[in-house]
Amino acid sequence: MEELQAKHRKEQKDLQSRITQKKKQASKKTRKGVNDECEKLEAELKERQAEEIAVLNGEVDEKHVEPPSEDLEALTIDEAEINGETKEQDDGEGHASGPDPVSEGTQSQQGKKPNRAKARLARRAAEQEELVCQAAAEAQNLPDLKTQERDRMLAATKEKGLKEKEVRADGHCLYSAIADQLTEADVSLSLGAVGTNDVPAYKVVRAVAANYISQHPDDFAPFLEEPLEEYVHKIRNTAEWGGQLELLALAKSYSVDIKVLQDFGRVEKIEGSDSNNDDDDEKTIWLAYYKHGFGLGEHYNSLRKAGAG
Template sequence: MAETPETAEALQARHRKEQRDLVSRITQKKKSATKKTRKGVNDECERLERELKERQARELAILNGENPDEEPPLEGEELGTSEQETQANGVEKAVENLSISSPHPDTHAQSAPEQNGPKKKPNRAKARLARRAAEYEALAAQAKEEAANMPDLREQERTRMNQHLGRYGLQEKEIRADGHCLYAAVADQMETKGLGLAPRIQPKIIGEGDKTVPSYKKVRYAAADCIQENSGDFAPFMEEPLETYLQKIRETGEWGGHLELTALAKTYGLKINVLHGDGRIEEIGPGDGVKAEEVHEIWLGYYKHSHGLGEHYNSLRKTP
């Protein structure tokens, strides 16, 4: 069954949505850029805008029944054979229609331009390109206006989070958004509370002395080792082989989530409170086998919109 062609209205609606999404994406990228990364971010944003503009112009051309790959003729380029024949026929007809008698003196000035030859035809290819560009600019302007009128999710989340922090007597300790944020936030909480980073299952970090290993990496290895030791509890929730999953935790900047928090709560004997922007608190406990008096409580803040790279965790310290 053939796919139903996209209508002009549907195409324009999709283009506007793509423009809004791109404006939002570029805004987030530029807000999160540093002095060192600003040039690269700007170059990437320009490339994304250019690629979207070219693709949408191509789709508009196809919808209009035009060939998007057709090169516009250069100004002054000779006409093709068919156009030459058409133009010649027009000249012959014009000659046949000429009156034998001399023109009236009053009409001489008006007919003079016609005697100088046929009027130059407009460049239709250039007109098509101009029309496509105008359509794209109109869509871009409309998308930009709609994006500007959309709620600022980042600002809303920050405002709500600050309200909840005050309610629980907490303050943020900003953690670098580099893929290690969950582990770095847990490390900050434990070090601030004087708990140390020695889990029940001692992590085996190969090739590095203990003093040279960053805190977040010790936490990464602690999570990986706990998952490995209790693979029967964790493997059913994985979408890839266990060894591949563990290698990503230990050796890459792969983001952590609920699975890793569960492993850290278990191996460190923690009750991890994760505060969300909507005020919800996600509680992750150490599970069975840990006495209540041995459980230590830590707080993390979870952010969905406030950081350019996506989901993020900060350490939440008690207000002095």
């Protein structure tokens, strides 16, 4: 009964869509005829659905139920056909190709016609599944950017006599990597400006970056798309990722040069020390920057000297 009721609701909905379309297309001369036709369709549908319910309840023999008329049968077609697409293919001679007489006879013997709308939906589902499978196959053939970047970075790190110290990919990675580098270089994280008691190292570094940017607004405000105060708040109190501006603020704050090793062995230098010697290791800290290598996407790790602990 639930299946039949669902079928009836769809038929009624489709009929209303068809009637609405017919009435919109009607002119003053054809409006009366269209209204009469619509009333006839509604009456036929109502009568047939009542008979189908009676058959299901055993009140009427199924052979006494009249099959739907051509117009009512069309109501089971999907919404694309209601919006004006052709229901059947033309046979090339101006006649619509109807059902095969042999198969139609077999279906009448069985007392049930196939639901063409369901068959059409099944075909569409199969087509969509095939597209998904094709996309998955194409994805397997794409280069593994993560693995390739990782291999190149490890080779570049080894070439420069460095080794990687991974930090957690949690939004604080830049600050955690800076904290690791400064600790290795025996540089105080707090600079006396913030307390360090029971405060994670990355939070201390965040506070230092926030303080520097707020104290030098003219150097940073032109590059921001939001008020400076809001930007500084995110640095100090959230897990907002750090980038170029924060690296500059930290290089200036700690008076160090920050070298960022990137894919294909590129090195970007952010100057913060007053040393003119590019090889001054005491004034230089190293980070590794990944674009694809970690779960959150962009990521920073700390790069220590190969012989360090």
